[in-house]
Amino acid sequence: MKTPSSAWIIVGLGVVAIAPMLLVAILGAAALSSAASACETSVAAGGRWQPPLVSAYTVSSGFGMRFHPVLRISKLHTGTDLVASGDKKIVAAAAGTVVERGFNTAYGNQVLIDHGSEIRTRYAHMAAPARVRKGQTVGAGSPLGTMGATGYVTGPHLHFEVIRRGSPINAVPFMAAHGAQLNGKASGKAAANGASSAVASSAPTRITAPGPGGRPFTVRSEQLENARQIAKVGRSAGAGSRGVVIALMTSLQESGLRNLDYGDRDSLGLFQQRPSAGWGSPAQVRNPAYAARSFFGGPRGPHGGSPRGLLDIDGWKAMRLGDAAQSVQVSAFPRAYDRWEPAARAIADAVGAGGTETCMATAGEERTTNAA
Secondary structure, eight states: OOOHHHHHHHHHHHHHHHHHHHHHHHHHHHOOOHHHHHTOOOOOOSOOOSSSSSSSSEEEEEEEEEETTTTTEEEEEOOOOEESSSSSEOSSSSSSSEEEEEETTEEEEEEEEEEEETTEEEEEESOOOOOOOOEEEOOTEEEEEEEEOSOOOOBBEEEEEETTTTTOHHHHHHHTTTOOSSSOOOOOHHHHOOOOOOOOOOOSSSSEEEGGGGOOEEEEEEEEEHHHHHHHHHHHHHHHHHHHHHHHHHHHHHHHHBBBSSTTTBBBBBBTTTTTSSSOOOHHSSSSSHHHHHHHHHHTTTSSTTSGGGGGGGGGGGHHHHHHHHHHHOOOTTTTGGGGGHHHHHHHHHHTTOOGGGGOOTTOOOOOOOOO
């Protein structure tokens, strides 16, 4: 039997040392691919949904950044505040399992219900402990308690919160998508008849989103309409929620979601695209739908991959969101897009594009939210 040479021993040891690293790389790539796929899955909790109050009500405060009336700081308001004008009874918005009930310093008397499909709802500031127990299964319309003023509040109301994959999202578009608009209509009759409480709802004309550095950023009707156009084109192009958030981050940085008729050199429109660089004629790049089609690119894009749109970039789904935006824009300030991610997510939720369901692609990366 031949004794292996020292050279072969070194090669063998090298292979042994490298193998675990290769395995980690393969598993990491698979995890990123899986994460990217999960980001494109639209979560829809099944069953009937209804408003969480049985009488008519008003919306006193919406989802988004605001100046907290008790804590006296600017922070994300994670729910939608509803004030009942008649019967103060609070009911479950959909069937599910009670996972929390009791008192919380900030939320006061609260109930948290798990509806499956990674969707939960929170009912906070109730006057008395809810008449349910942890682990109990409840149906849509099941009584949970009465409206009160416990916890960090300045007056009686229900803090109603929708949580998707562990993060609060705007309840208004979510409920509308499930046939239960939060438009002030009583849910009692609809619940009794087992019918949908869906009625025509008016789209929000302005929202306040968390801007760069957490500062409140107001998005008005013109900007929201541009966001809707971007979301519509993105869905049609097959970019999914993740692609829509990337596009919104880009437009927020480039134009503040405004269809500008000026810019650096000949840059114009929502994405500050340059006619001289092949993005289209001045009239085309100032057409919001055309500009969005150019940004997304892909098989339905107008440029055949030159210049490249988001869908023309290999591996864009596994990139950090800001890096994906930079891959399209090739900006002199590549990190500028990252600061608009929270606002883009909030705007995507407001226009029904599912911004909060878009997960991070980078392993170990975390997002934090403020408690309401």
